[in-house]
Amino acid sequence: MGSFIKSFIKYFVGRFVVCLLVIFVGVTITFLIPRLIPGSNPAEIAVRRIQMVGAYLPPESVEKMKDALLKLYGLEGSMIQQYFSYWRGLLKGDLGPSFASFPTPVTSLISKSLPWTAGLLALTATISWCVGTLLGGIASYRGKGLWVRIFEIVSNAVRPIPYYILALVLLVIFAYVLRYFPTGGAFQIGLTPSMSWAFFKSVLKHGFLPALSLIIVGVGAWFINMRNLVSNVIHEDFVVFAKQMRLKESILLRSYVMKAAMPAQLTGLALQLGTVFSGTIITEIVFSYPGLGTLAFTAIMQNDYNLVMGITLYSIVAIAFATLLVDLLLPLVDPRIQYTGGAA
Amino acid sequence: MPVVAMSKTVVRLFERDVRFKISLPVLIALVVFAVLSTFSPYDPRASYYVPINRPPSWSHPFGTNGRGQDLFWIMTFALKNSLIFGLGVAALSRLIAMMVGIIAGYKGGAIDQALILFCDSLIVLPIFPILIFLKLLAKEMSFPMLAIVLAFFGWPWDARLIRSQVLGLRERKFTVTALFSGRSTLGLVFQEYLPHVLPIVFATTINNMLWSLGLEVTLSVLGLTPLDVPTMGTITYWAIQQQALVMGAWWWILFPVLFVILLFTSLYLLFVSMTDFISPQARVVTQ
Numbered sequence A: 001m002g003s004f005i006k007s008f009i010k011y012f013v014g015r016f017v018v019c020l021l022v023i024f025v026g027v028t029i030t031f032l033i034p035r036l037i038p039g040s041n042p043a044e045i046a047v048r049r050i051q052m053v054g055a056y057l058p059p060e061s062v063e064k065m066k067d068a069l070l071k072l073y074g075l076e077g078s079m080i081q082q083y084f085s086y087w088r089g090l091l092k093g094d095l096g097p098s099f100a101s102f103p104t105p106v107t108s109l110i111s112k113s114l115p116w117t118a119g120l121l122a123l124t125a126t127i128s129w130c131v132g133t134l135l136g137g138i139a140s141y142r143g144k145g146l147w148v149r150i151f152e153i154v155s156n157a158v159r160p161i162p163y164y165i166l167a168l169v170l171l172v173i174f175a176y177v178l179r180y181f182p183t184g185g186a187f188q189i190g191l192t193p194s195m196s197w198a199f200f201k202s203v204l205k206h207g208f209l210p211a212l213s214l215i216i217v218g219v220g221a222w223f224i225n226m227r228n229l230v231s232n233v234i235h236e237d238f239v240v241f242a243k244q245m246r247l248k249e250s251i252l253l254r255s256y257v258m259k260a261a262m263p264a265q266l267t268g269l270a271l272q273l274g275t276v277f278s279g280t281i282i283t284e285i286v287f288s289y290p291g292l293g294t295l296a297f298t299a300i301m302q303n304d305y306n307l308v309m310g311i312t313l314y315s316i317v318a319i320a321f322a323t324l325l326v327d328l329l330l331p332l333v334d335p336r337i338q339y340t341g342g343a344a
Numbered sequence B: 001m002p003v004v005a006m007s008k009t010v011v012r013l014f015e016r017d018v019r020f021k022i023s024l025p026v027l028i029a030l031v032v033f034a035v036l037s038t039f040s041p042y043d044p045r046a047s048y049y050v051p052i053n054r055p056p057s058w059s060h061p062f063g064t065n066g067r068g069q070d071l072f073w074i075m076t077f078a079l080k081n082s083l084i085f086g087l088g089v090a091a092l093s094r095l096i097a098m099m100v101g102i103i104a105g106y107k108g109g110a111i112d113q114a115l116i117l118f119c120d121s122l123i124v125l126p127i128f129p130i131l132i133f134l135k136l137l138a139k140e141m142s143f144p145m146l147a148i149v150l151a152f153f154g155w156p157w158d159a160r161l162i163r164s165q166v167l168g169l170r171e172r173k174f175t176v177t178a179l180f181s182g183r184s185t186l187g188l189v190f191q192e193y194l195p196h197v198l199p200i201v202f203a204t205t206i207n208n209m210l211w212s213l214g215l216e217v218t219l220s221v222l223g224l225t226p227l228d229v230p231t232m233g234t235i236t237y238w239a240i241q242q243q244a245l246v247m248g249a250w251w252w253i254l255f256p257v258l259f260v261i262l263l264f265t266s267l268y269l270l271f272v273s274m275t276d277f278i279s280p281q282a283r284v285v286t287q
Helices: A002-036 A042-053 A059-073 A079-091 A106-142 A146-158 A163-177 A197-233 A237-244 A249-273 A281-286 A292-301 A305-333 B002-016 B018-039 B071-107 B109-124 B127-137 B143-154 B156-170 B173-180 B185-221 B232-241 B250-278
Strands: none
Touching: A002 A079, A002 A305, A042 A059, A106 A146, A106 A197, A106 A249, A106 A292, A106 A305, A146 A197, A146 B250, A163 A197, A163 A281, A163 B185, A163 B232, A163 B250, A197 A249, A197 A281, A237 A249, A249 A305, A281 A292, A292 A305, A292 B127, B002 B018, B002 B250, B018 B071, B018 B250, B071 B109, B071 B143, B071 B156, B071 B185, B071 B232, B071 B250, B109 B156, B127 B143, B127 B185, B143 B185, B156 B185, B173 B185, B185 B232, B185 B250, B232 B250
């Protein structure tokens, strides 16, 4: 037992170091890239915006304005000085101000949008994973019943259509033609977020279509994934042997076939939950849902790179920790995998 | 005679496979529709030459949009441009895939490992954020440029497929026979291996088109492509941008969406039916 704990700690520390390393590299890259893009100096963009309105500014006051803005934005000094001050702020939980909606801090913008995306993603990913995995496992084992065939045809019909078009069709049919659901937003305008039933109902109603579109696509993808996995597993010796043994079919399916396919599916689920940043970006744009994806997209379009960096940072941390969690949990699900090795 | 053999194959697929039977006529109809653009009385870039937002009628079969364009003719151009875009990406990326796949499979060793490592690192890159980012770098990205970028990201899967095929071929007896009979390496690759590799290339062409056209639609709808060039994505963009839904101009949304669905579904069905035909073992195709 002692050796088990020892090897677990060794494994955990190794994975954790890798996780931190990934975050470090990710932060450094997201720091560098926007600064290397020509013409993305936020001070210049802000001044240009003022000039576009038609105000005439003498060149020397333009220079002064740029300097003042850079100081306000916290962008003075050399690249290396900026890099260190960025890390200092980061460790204090301060990501600096957003440039496009100055002086709102990036963290408050993100914390306003994060719950919507996280909620939508967690809910839809879990539902579609459960349904898709179960159906996929049963379908490929039981062969071709009528329902399985219908489901297969539907999921294959949905597969090639670009997700955007699918979401748009849902939006048009249910929000514009039938008017069952609102056309956008996360809750009724005028309601204040609270724990009341009215607010909860409004959130449900607004979230239904985005969730439905994600679930339709998700179930189909997990279904096909699971079927591929299971169709490999059922030819393995241990399954054939269990069949020869006349094991009860439900046990065979649950503890032999599905269980063997589970690690790969679970890994996929955890990785999907880590994609808070890009996972629902198109959904949010189609249904004008005020989540992280919309925020990221407008930030990129407005060259608001403090905000882009902030969101990227969140997503890097999310993905890094999701993979860490998978690595730690997999040995519990799959006894073939053991806590051995360090940072492999 | 390869032409005779090919037409025989088509006839046989047509008789036996429902998916082929449905998808081929639809695709041919779509191609004919795209070719119609050459007879268009209007310039695809012109706007406000017809009354805006008119529902379908005899003189404008698909109605007119809010930019004063005849939707029927603008869609012939859109479909043509999209098809050319998809074929361009597919052709370019097939070329890379074939070169990398054949070299990696035939040479083996360190070259193979290096190429496969490169392949794998391209596969894991998230393409969508990268494209948004590239758009940020190059303020104006034309469709040919976008096609080249997509071609660069679109080959690794298929290079792996081709490589594994070539790896198998290299172990076959005819390779040794050909080499001992004094066949040059190039001759061996082009005349002996190519016929085995081409079916994969054709099947993956369609899959690649589905992928690149899907990205084109998504990027266009977000407003990240040159919006004055009509494609399936950009006409959808304009319909949404100019509030076609709010104004009740249903035809402006309906026809583009309908055509996208028809195009993608028929391409996909054709792809699945062809893959089944080429290799019955690979029934379930992953990308």
